[in-house]
Amino acid sequence: MNMKARQGKTYATAHDLKFDNFEFKSLNKLEIEKSIYDHSRVLIEGVINENDIKEYNRYLEQEDPPLVITYDSEDKQLVIFKGIVSSYKIVYKNQVYCLQLRAFSYSILLTRERRNRIYQNLGSRYNDVLNILNNENKNFYFSCSTNQLGETVFISKDYPLVLQYKESDWDFIKRISSYINQPVIVDDTKDNSETINIQIGSHISxxxxxxxxxxxxxxxxxxxxxxxxxxxxxxxxxxxxxxxxxxxxxxxxxxxxxxxxxxxxxxxxxxxxxxxxxxxxxxxxxxxxxIRILNIKRRFEIEGRGFRAEVMSLSPKHQAKVSFLDIEDDFEESKAHWFPLDQVYRDVFSAPELGDIVDIYFKSKNERHAAVRESLTEIEQEVKNDPVDKIIITPEGFQIKINNDSIFVIGKGNISTIEIAQDLIKAKQDDNDLNINLNKDLIQLNFQETKFALNDSAARLASGGTGLIVDDSKIDLA
The missing domain is CATH 2.40.30 (Elongation Factor Tu (Ef-tu); domain 3)
Structure with missing residues (x-):
């Protein structure tokens, strides 16, 4: 962000506006839009010297070229905008060359990376969250307008979890600020010696x-x-x-x-x-x-999502504390959330052990309904099944499905299936046209064109038009 700028008076208004890296002979248009909960936006159109076109093209074709606009006030030079150019155009009209620029405040950079984080430490404050954001974004400074606001409880017994899922830090800070009805303010008026301030709450005085x-x-x-x-x-x-x-x-x-x-x-x-x-x-x-700020909704819903975690502590109340593996986690065992163990049936719970890798499954849009499953559900996978079925899915796509009638073991891609019922076992493999059925009276095996059946009285084998029957008294070949 700190680049050597070409400075100098470029347009003589009552405030002596200056544009780092650009000189305008005259300005046709200058619009700067600033709003809470938004990036600052700039639109500029001005007449430039033809001799500067090559230099401007070279400067503006770099990644995120900086734009700083200053003005004079009481013999001081103050920043009115600081950001990056998002698009530009040089046009020739009315016998002159015009440079058109559109720019955003540096806060737009916060939208480029989506993050996955979990906040689960009971008693965490907004200041704790902002410290994490500051460590992740060294060119920005996140803060609350007052220390009292910063000490607002973020993780409580009523709301013990906050998940940031596929969400940029910009969208995240807007969402959590809306929960406490506070504006988010981008301060793009600092000089290059200071970081970009992102503030929750209005200024004090x-x-x-x-x-x-x-x-x-x-x-x-x-x-x-x-x-x-x-x-x-x-x-x-x-x-x-x-x-x-x-x-x-x-x-x-x-x-x-x-x-x-x-x-x-x-x-x-x-x-x-x-x-x-x-x-x-x-x-x-x-x-x-x-100022009333409606709660901002997340862009990507968490219902049906699962994340791998390691079991760190267990409770006799069918609960576990976990440290997440694939998403950022500020885990502190003394403060971490007790996740309920998934209840397979009435009074029947999953039973992980310390050190086990389990799946934390988010059952609804609300984080509070997350639970521990012993399965490993793929992060990107949505789990949708009949409510009477309990399904365990591994990251490789293997499944175990349990309901009141049967237990199913299902291979990757549903190619192979084994069903176990009270008095029946079935197995099939679609690739080889293989089917096996077993009950107390009969064993059947079908493999492509070959069929085999066995019961108390006889064994039958048929393949390619040839058959064999074996019973207590004879052997028939047909």
């Missing part, structure tokens, strides 16, 4: 007072008929000495200009643009208590 000259109260209806009350300010002109606000910032919004009465609002959207050499914003704000 108000930055400044904001006039209501162009503002109005509004309401909209969202999903599940939820009413959202907010304030909207259009064409807010940023002063020469003021900062361009980031989302999550609290402002004292003046409701009565004469009495200077104010209410504290949080910026939840800020769409920034330029017009006539000035920086403007369309800002959406809301009271902190009016």
């Amino acid at each position: 108000s930055e400044k007072k904001l006039s209501n000259t162009y503002g109005e109260a509004a309401q909209k209806t969202g999903k599940k008929s939820t009413k959202y009350n907010y304030f909207k300010i259009e064409e807010y002109k940023h002063s020469r000495t003021g900062n361009v606000f980031n989302v999550g910032v609290k402002l004292d919004y003046i409701t009565d200009n004469e009495k200077q009465e104010t209410i504290e609002l949080v910026i939840i959207e800020n769409n920034i643009y330029i017009d006539k050499s000035n920086i403007y914003s369309e800002i959406v704000l809301a009271k902190e208590e009016n």
Whole structure:
């Protein structure tokens, strides 16, 4: 992320906007969209020198070329956006060359890798989760806006497990933040000496007072008929000495200009643009208590999934503590979750031993219903069967199926099957047309064109039109 940038004044607005690595003779368009629970987005179109085209092409064709936009405020240079270019185009129109850029904040990098993790240590806090994310993402800093918020319990007796399954860290942090009704804020205004901040919760204190000259109260209806009350300010002109606000910032919004009465609002959207050499914003704000965030659902359901784990501890209450093998696990035996052993039938439970490799099967969309199975279900495999059947599936695809009538042992790909009932044993192999049936009165064996039968009175063998019968008194060859 830290690349040597080509710097310099590139476009003379009231704030002296600068673009690292690019020089624009004039800007046709600049739009920067910032919102809670989202990446910052940038759209730029400006006139460039023809002599710079080759250099810009070379720079923009590299992987994730950085884009930093700064502006002057009170004789200081502040970052208004820092991210990476996602697409670009150089076009020739109206006798000039124009460079068009689209970019995202660096937080977009968090969406590229899906992870599998389990959180199972009772009493874990949000700060504990964020520490894990920080260790995995060295270029980012995950935090809560207050220590009190960070000490919110994440793993409790009521919700003893949280599974991150095929889920990026970006989607994961949004999902777990929605559980406590807190916004996720991307701070893309730090210089290159600082990491990219991803924060849960609004900023603590108000930055400044904001006039209501162009503002109005509004309401909209969202999903599940939820009413959202907010304030909207259009064409807010940023002063020469003021900062361009980031989302999550609290402002004292003046409701009565004469009495200077104010209410504290949080910026939840800020769409920034330029017009006539000035920086403007369309800002959406809301009271902190009016910010309602619906629970975010995971993209990939966990119902029917299984993960290998090693049994670390057993309880006489038909429970086990396990350490997961194929997914990241912050296992601490003293705090780890007690998984119930799978109940095969009434009062009949699976019985693993310490050190056994078992399958933790997630029976529903809720992690709380996970249980220990002695089978090894393949991670990607969905287990769907008749409720009366109990099925064990190994990673190689072999199965044992038990119901009230029979026990089935099934080979890989269902090619070979053995069925054991109270008074019957059957075996078949589809590849060789082999069938064996055994009961107390009869043994039958069929192999391709050969058939053999044996009972108390006789043995019969037939193959290719020839037959042999052997009984107590004679041998017949037909």
